[in-house]
Amino acid sequence: MKFRLLSYILLFSLLANAQSPDREYFRSPVDIPILLSGNFGELRSNHFHSGIDIKTQGKTGLPVYAAAEGDISRLRVSPYGFGLAIYIDHPNGQSTVYGHLLSFREDIEKYIKEKQYAKESFSIDLQIPEGTFPVKKGELIALSGNSGSSGGPHLHFEIRDTHKQEPLNPLQFGFPVKDDMKPKILSAFIAPLGNESHVNGQRKGKLIETVFYNGAYHLKGNPVIPVYGQIGFGIQALDYLDGSWNKCGVFEIKLKVDDQLVYTFLMDRLNFSETRYLNSHIDYSEYRKNYRRVHKSWVDPGNKLSNYHQLVNRGIVDLSDGKQHQIRYEIQDVYGNTSVLSFRVQSKLMQLSEPTLAGKLIRYNQEERIETDQLNADFPSGTFYSDFHLDYDAKPANNLYYSPLFKLHDDRTPVHQSYQLKLKADLVPDSLEDKALIAAISDKSGKKWSLGGKYKNGWVTASVRQLGTFAISVDTIAPTIRPLSIAAHSRLTEKNRIRFKIRDEFSGIADYRGEIDGQWVLFEYDAKNALITYHIDSKRLQLNKKHQLKLEVTDNKGNVATYEANFFR
Numbered sequence: 001m002k003f004r005l006l007s008y009i010l011l012f013s014l015l016a017n018a019q020s021p022d023r024e025y026f027r028s029p030v031d032i033p034i035l036l037s038g039n040f041g042e043l044r045s046n047h048f049h050s051g052i053d054i055k056t057q058g059k060t061g062l063p064v065y066a067a068a069e070g071d072i073s074r075l076r077v078s079p080y081g082f083g084l085a086i087y088i089d090h091p092n093g094q095s096t097v098y099g100h101l102l103s104f105r106e107d108i109e110k111y112i113k114e115k116q117y118a119k120e121s122f123s124i125d126l127q128i129p130e131g132t133f134p135v136k137k138g139e140l141i142a143l144s145g146n147s148g149s150s151g152g153p154h155l156h157f158e159i160r161d162t163h164k165q166e167p168l169n170p171l172q173f174g175f176p177v178k179d180d181m182k183p184k185i186l187s188a189f190i191a192p193l194g195n196e197s198h199v200n201g202q203r204k205g206k207l208i209e210t211v212f213y214n215g216a217y218h219l220k221g222n223p224v225i226p227v228y229g230q231i232g233f234g235i236q237a238l239d240y241l242d243g244s245w246n247k248c249g250v251f252e253i254k255l256k257v258d259d260q261l262v263y264t265f266l267m268d269r270l271n272f273s274e275t276r277y278l279n280s281h282i283d284y285s286e287y288r289k290n291y292r293r294v295h296k297s298w299v300d301p302g303n304k305l306s307n308y309h310q311l312v313n314r315g316i317v318d319l320s321d322g323k324q325h326q327i328r329y330e331i332q333d334v335y336g337n338t339s340v341l342s343f344r345v346q347s348k349l350m351q352l353s354e355p356t357l358a359g360k361l362i363r364y365n366q367e368e369r370i371e372t373d374q375l376n377a378d379f380p381s382g383t384f385y386s387d388f389h390l391d392y393d394a395k396p397a398n399n400l401y402y403s404p405l406f407k408l409h410d411d412r413t414p415v416h417q418s419y420q421l422k423l424k425a426d427l428v429p430d431s432l433e434d435k436a437l438i439a440a441i442s443d444k445s446g447k448k449w450s451l452g453g454k455y456k457n458g459w460v461t462a463s464v465r466q467l468g469t470f471a472i473s474v475d476t477i478a479p480t481i482r483p484l485s486i487a488a489h490s491r492l493t494e495k496n497r498i499r500f501k502i503r504d505e506f507s508g509i510a511d512y513r514g515e516i517d518g519q520w521v522l523f524e525y526d527a528k529n530a531l532i533t534y535h536i537d538s539k540r541l542q543l544n545k546k547h548q549l550k551l552e553v554t555d556n557k558g559n560v561a562t563y564e565a566n567f568f569r
Contacts (some may be wrong), residue, residue: 007292023174025092026067027138029157029429033176035244037154040169040334041267041307042249042281043293045274049249050167051097051158060102060153062144063155067096067157070142072133072326075104075126077273079527082156083148086141090160099156108133117540120513120520123568127422142456145280149528167270169251170542171334178242181249184336185329189234189283189294190225190345193316196228201350204464207236207286207294211340217341224324226348232298233277233315235341236284239333252332255297255315258325263297263315265465266307277305297329300385302364302416319347346538359389359409374424375406376459383419392465402427403460403472405441416440418463421451425460425473432474435557437507438462439473448473479504481551490567498534500551502561507556515550516541523551536569543569 020137028034038053056062066088073095074087083100086108103109111132116124135141153326159168171177178344191205192198198449199206206225210217219225233255239248257265263282282304283294298315299308308315319325329341362368364384370377370392393407403423421438428436433455439448451470453462484500486492500523502512514523514534521540523532551563 010514014331020169020255021172021174022307023172025090025094025223026096026159026173026175027065027294028175028450029064029067029096030052030056030062030144030155030433031065032057032062033243033398034175036177036241036248037152037244037246039241040167041251041270042173043278043295044501046279048270048278050270050272050275051099051156051336052146054155054157055244056144056153056155057230058153060143060145062155063140064098064101064142064144064155066135066137066139066141067159068092068137070096070135071130072108072135073129073130075108075124075128075476077112077124079121079123079525080149081148083150084142084145085148085156088135088141091325093162093534094168095160095162095338097158097160098142098280099158100145100150100213102143102147102493104142105140106142110305115419116522117520122522122525129172136226142298147526148530150422155418160271165272167260169268169334176521177337178399179333179337180239181333182339183239183331185212185339185341186236186238187294187517188219188327188329188341188343189236189286189296190227190284191232191234191296192227192229193232193298193299194230195355197227197231198350198352198562199227199231201224203352203355205286207292217339219341219343222343224344224346226350227319227345228321228347229318229320231319232296232485233313233327234296234298235329235331236292236294237331237339249330250295251334252320253295254330255331256328256352257317259328260312261310262312262317264311264347265295265297268307270448271306276416277303277385279416284414285412291409300364302382302385316352319345320349322347322349342483355391359391361386362385362390368481374404375408376420376422377408378420380417380419383415383417385414385416388413397427397471399471401439401471402432404435406473407469409467410443411466413467413469415465415472418465419468420461421459421464422459423470425455425458425472427473428455428460428472432476434557435474435476436460437475437557438464438470439471440464441469441471443469450475450556473506475507475555475559477505477556479509479553481553481561481563483563483565486549486565486567487566490534490565492569498536498549498567500530500532501530502553502560503530504555510556512551516547518548541569545569 031201036057042049068090070090073089076085084098084101159170190199209220253265258375280300332338368379390409395405436455438451438453484499522533553561
């Protein structure tokens with residue numbers, strides 16, 4: 001019996017050690033002090049941030065090093081996302097990712113360029129055979145940049161579980177990041193969740209700002225909030241790190257009601273297949289209306305995010321007992337700095353008018369369909385996070401669109417997965433059928449944007465991932481091409497690159513192709529700046545002669561723009 005007990009103790013010790021990050025294994029990927037512009041798990045648009053963003057002193061071109069010994073397993077080039085990125089697998093079963101790079105090391109750059117020319121594509125995603133590019137800890141692999149969807153020069157850095165490809169919180173691995181600052185709590189949110197529930201005498205949520213005094217946060221004015229029924233609480237909180245005033249995310253949120261822990265959220269790792277559940281984790285309506293991201297402390301039935309722990313009744317609190325209750329939030333960053341918010345609520349039943357529930361009841365966990373003679377919407381099970389009543393309306397067509405304007409609920413209800421939307425295309429002329437698409441229209445500004453789609457058998461069909469106002473539109477206008485460094489009959493003897501601005505105002509750029517003397521050449525695409533660049537390659541371009549350049553840019557409805565010019569080099 002004693003032997004078995006010792007075995008269990010040893011096993012649990014080994015498991016605990018296996019789960020604890022090795023704080024000595026990785027070195028910093030940069031030689032400068034680590035200051036962050038973004039941290040792990042930070043709330044972003046439609047996703048949680050999967051790494052840390054290391055500032056690069058406002059410039060590009062700083063050396064980037066392998067954080068540990070390993071093999072480069074993947075190389076990716078894209079005008080979007082991480083832009084130029086390197087993935088390294090390490091012997092300890094973890095991988096590191098380096099994104100938004102300016103350039104790769106010379107031998108890696110040569111390898112990628114050969115693959116790009118073979119595929120005739122700037123965008124490329126390469127799985128690298130083991131042993132092709134072994135790296136040592138601290139070995140130079142790239143220069144930092146601002147490529148892809150980056151909003152400014154920085155290095156995006158990740159640590160992942162190699163087998164599961166799940167990002168882990170890099171700040172738990174002992175990198176030299178200084179942080180003595182406690183999280184900042186901006187406001188509390190209280191929401192009625194049942195048909196009989198109310199907050200402060202109303203059937204809608206209430207956001208209350210906080211104040212800080214005596215070492216803790218309190219609600220402004222220190223009110224006792226009257227509530228009744230099934231209640232959900234939420235909190236708006238941010239974190240800051242020493243040396244930087246960039247807003248970052250929090251690591252842990254605990255909610256206690258009368259000292260009972262009812263909810264814990266922990267941002268120690270992520271699953272990419274779950275990252276869009278962010279739209280259920282936050283109060284999405286509050287975000288759409290006021291651009292505030294509030295962490296809900298209750299979990300919708302369709303929210304499968306794995307970062308919740310110690311949940312009691314999904315975090316929903318029954319306050320129907322007529323008593324006063326103490327609510328306490330404990331917000332912690334990854335270094336243990338903790339902020340506390342305490343306030344009181346009073347369970348008090350008020351006589352309110354019955355809630356009006358208009359529209360079709362949509363069940364989150366079953367297939368649903370909206371069908372009229374002019375609109376079909378097919379929602380797979382799991383499209384939404386909870387049940388709700390969906391409103392539908394249609395306004396007559398105007399001279400801007402080729403269909404009525406269909407209002408399918410509103411854009412304050414989050415949509416998890418895409419659904420098929422079909423709009424009747426009776427007003428689309430035969431000559432424009434191949435140019436037809438579905439447009440989303442802002443209820444606030446009236447601005448439209450393309451959701452894509454195709455015409456078939458009298459309908460335009462698109463896969464969409466939002467609710468709101470929709471109509472059929474067409475795109476007949478080709479992209480624009482504006483030369484920045486070349487004109488007809490230019491002499492480019494002193495220039496080492498050719499650049500263009502390319503734009504499309506509606507359906508978006510689908511593809512582009514640059515040729516010199518009839519041969520494909522590599523134009524690098526910086527989508528956020530609408531810029532493409534060809535770096536003149538003396539190994540592939542015969543010098544001291546006249547050349548013919550041709551550039552074609554195609555949008556998503558097949559409209560093509562062409563630019564041609566002769567130049568001497």
